[in-house]
């Protein structure tokens with residue numbers, strides 16, 4: 001049994017917890033939000049955790065197992081008893097995820113960490129910490145959501161047919177019923193819009209986000225995003241980062257996807273033929289399913305690496321995720 005923790009209990013964190021309910025190889029023993037945490041070494045009641053978070057604003061209110069604290073991450077790390085954490089945290093500011101990794105190292109914690117980080121510049125910070133993570137006894141899997149993540153890994157597999165890669169084009173469609181279920185995701189998407197930045201999006205109030213979304217009729221259209229798929233594919237030796245493009249459409253008012261999420265890998269075979277492989281996600285699969293599924297698949301792969309003594313930093317483009325039963 002793999003004892004799992006989830007840091008961040010918003011849209012993705014709660015979806016991750018619900019996904020784990022159906023698994024026999026992993027169980028949720030720890031979860032934290034900004035105001036508190038819940039910890040139970042024999043497994044948390046996921047429905048109770050989601051109910052308390054939604055009705056009272058923090059996991060810290062969970063009877064018997066909840067603790068209200070402004071230092072929830074540090075306090076939860078100190079409890080021990082967790083083999084691996086999924087970091088379903090906002091990366092706001094752009095250095096936040098790296099600072100969380102620092103906290104784990106400073107605490108002397110050993111185990112597996114998985115993130116679903118999106119920005120290239122944020123992943124570069126983690127990559128520069130690789131040697132220190134290794135020395136600390138941490139196996140850190142970065143970029144393990146949908147994009148980066150599932151689609152980046154699919155691009156690596158597709159690239160095997162080619163002698164040279166011309167272009168990797170990722171196009172995503174996301175439909176969510178209301179933006180408040182995924183506040184960090186939407187703020188970070190706004191940060192990619194022309195005229196916006198991470199700092200500007202982080203400083204926006206909920207009312208300002210709401211007003212901006214109203215102006216756009218709930219639709220965010222994104223092109224040429226700063227997405228770490230480029231860096232990951234470059235590091236994996238697939239192609240230089242300037243050959244990778246990422247864009248998409250997010251509908252914040254409708255759970256139906258505005259377009260089918262796909263990755264197209266165009267390359268030239270050893271015989272000189274140019275062709276394109278396309279990997280398209282099923283329209284019925286939600287963002288939560290396509291992020292949390294891979295995150296735990298990479299967590300399982302990370303646990304196996306860690307048990308064999310392999311630590312340090314890995315991206316979703318260099319390790320195969322393992323299916324969690």
Ligand code: NAD
Pocket residue numbers: 007008009010011012013032033034035072073088089090091116117118143144145146147148149181182183184185186188287291
């Ligand atoms: P959210 O806003 O719904 O929830 C964030 C959670 O983090 C909340 O529970 C909040 O209390 C908690 N939190 C914030 N600061 C904290 C702190 N200092 N200590 C402890 N907890 C803290 O977020 P979301 O929409 O679920 O997104 C989470 C992340 O996932 C975002 O960074 C987003 O970009 C990323 N994401 C990645 C992909 C991908 O495919 N790679 C897709 C979607 C989202």
